[in-house]
Amino acid sequence: MNSKQGKLFTFLIAAVALLVLPLFLQTFGNAWVRIIDMALLFVLLALGLNIVVGYAGLLDLGYVAFFAVGAYIMGLLGSPHLADAFPAIKTAFPNGLHYNIWLLMIFAAVVAGVVGVILGAPTLKLRGDYLAIVTLGFGEIIRIFMLNMDRPVNITNGPKGLSQIDSISIFGVNLGKRLVIGDFTIQPVTLYYYLFLFLVVLSVIICYRLERSRIGRAWMAVREDEIAAKAMGLNTRNLKLLAFGMGASFGGLSGVLFASFQGFVSPESFSLMESVMIVAMVVLGGIGHIPGVILGALLLAGLPEVLRHVATPLQALTDGRLAPEILRQLLVALAMIIIMLLRPRGLWPAPEHGKSLSK
Numbered sequence: 001m002n003s004k005q006g007k008l009f010t011f012l013i014a015a016v017a018l019l020v021l022p023l024f025l026q027t028f029g030n031a032w033v034r035i036i037d038m039a040l041l042f043v044l045l046a047l048g049l050n051i052v053v054g055y056a057g058l059l060d061l062g063y064v065a066f067f068a069v070g071a072y073i074m075g076l077l078g079s080p081h082l083a084d085a086f087p088a089i090k091t092a093f094p095n096g097l098h099y100n101i102w103l104l105m106i107f108a109a110v111v112a113g114v115v116g117v118i119l120g121a122p123t124l125k126l127r128g129d130y131l132a133i134v135t136l137g138f139g140e141i142i143r144i145f146m147l148n149m150d151r152p153v154n155i156t157n158g159p160k161g162l163s164q165i166d167s168i169s170i171f172g173v174n175l176g177k178r179l180v181i182g183d184f185t186i187q188p189v190t191l192y193y194y195l196f197l198f199l200v201v202l203s204v205i206i207c208y209r210l211e212r213s214r215i216g217r218a219w220m221a222v223r224e225d226e227i228a229a230k231a232m233g234l235n236t237r238n239l240k241l242l243a244f245g246m247g248a249s250f251g252g253l254s255g256v257l258f259a260s261f262q263g264f265v266s267p268e269s270f271s272l273m274e275s276v277m278i279v280a281m282v283v284l285g286g287i288g289h290i291p292g293v294i295l296g297a298l299l300l301a302g303l304p305e306v307l308r309h310v311a312t313p314l315q316a317l318t319d320g321r322l323a324p325e326i327l328r329q330l331l332v333a334l335a336m337i338i339i340m341l342l343r344p345r346g347l348w349p350a351p352e353h354g355k356s357l358s359k
Contacts, residue, residue: 018197022190033189037261039301040196041254046281046297047203047290048250053279054288055216056243057223059132061275062119062139066248068146068270069115070108070255075162075265076155077104085154101168105256112252113245120244124237127226139275147267161266168195168260176263192261199257200294203250207290210246219243220288284336286346295348300332307331 025032045067052060076082080096083089089097123134150158167176167188175191210216221229222236230236259265277300285296307328314327322330339347 019194022193023186026187026190030187030189033187033193035302035305037189037193037196039298040193040200041258041261042278042281042301043200043294043297044196044203044250044254044257045278046285046293047200047207048247048254049278050207050247050282050288050290050293051210051219051250052243052247053282054293055211055219055223056240057219058120058240058243059128059279060135060244060247061132061272061279062135062137062142063247063251063278064270064272064275065119065139065142066112066116066251067255067258067274068142068267069112070252071259071265071269072146072156072162072255073108073111073252074104074256074259075165077107078166078260079162079164081157081162081164085157098166101166101256101260105253108252108256109249110252112255113249116244116246116248116251117241119248120241124240136272136275139270140272143267143270146270156267159267161264161268162259163264165259165263165265167263168192168257170195176260196257199253204290204294211290215239215242223288280336284339284346286349289346289348289350292346292348292350296346299347300336303335304328304332 022033022036025036045063048066049060049063052058052063077097077099078101083093083096119135119138123131126134146156147159149156150160156162167174169175173179173191175195176188178188179186179191218229218234218239221232221234222239226236258269281296281300282293283296284300285294286292310331315322343349
């Protein structure tokens with residue numbers, strides 16, 4: 001068996017394992033499959049942020065804002081909230097606004113991309129810490145807007161959030177309901193898993209194509225040395241805006257999926273800590289390296305849930321003085337510190353970076 005056949009065989013084994021995994025885990029309960037579903041959503045977010053941070057070298061600490069934009073678009077246009085809040089909409093749509101989910105995905109990706117460009121435009125001359133502070137503030141502004149836009153006109157329902165959000169339907173199959181095939185029942189969390197997995201694979205293909213394209217090479221030139229990139233004739237302004245817009249569109253799409261999967265969104269889901277975690281996923285896995293970003297996202301999304309079973313016994317050792325949530329955060333932070341000390345370039349860094357740093 002030559003190397004090409006070996007790679008194909010490995011790919012087929014991995015594909016079969018990914019397809020069978022949720023069917024196996026759902027026998028132990030839906031909680032484990034739900035953890036994997038959320039991990040796949042964070043993989044989508046990390047891949048989008050990797051375009052901004054990994055390819056273009058722009059530190060964005062407000063990425064969760066685009067996630068919020070997509071989620072609230074789904075919440076407003078896929079739930080009865082607007083019809084209940086505005087009599088005119090109730091008259092036109094007695095059953096509430098329930099737009100086609102695929103149109104909402106496209107719309108949310110476009111709107112989030114435009115918001116990303118709007119964020120990027122005034123920050124083009126900023127770099128490093130200054131850019132991080134501005135984007136951090138932007139993320140918090142979006143969250144505060146969502147929190148307070150319930151008066152004098154109730155648009156977002158404020159801290160109460162939006163509920164009764166439509167689930168996704170594909171070819172007549174409602175992913176929010178069980179699918180019975182003979183004597184076998186596929187749970188809703190498993191159906192969503194397959195949708196998320198498909199979109200992750202599609203996003204990985206898009207990111208690989210971007211990385212190897214002229215635009216991707218131009219982004220990396222800007223990341224390595226912006227002055228040299230300008231001297232070579234690259235339009236760094238447009239390249240930065242494109243990176244912000246494309247990365248934001250991934251966040252908007254992920255927000256739609258999140259809102260539909262949860263059936264509920266509220267401002268608490270889009271805190272600064274979420275942005276920090278997404279950045280940590282990219283850095284921990286390996287900046288600019290797609291396999292590393294995926295690994296970092298899976299680890300940081302799943303590790304807190306796994307540590308949930310460790311935190312409770314540790315709480316007993318402290319006589320209940322520390323809450324399990326705090327202990328989980330401490331354990332995750334400790335694990336991240338140890339990993340970054342042992343692997344400063346990330347768990348799976350790009351080979352080019354390793355070569356350049358080893359010289």
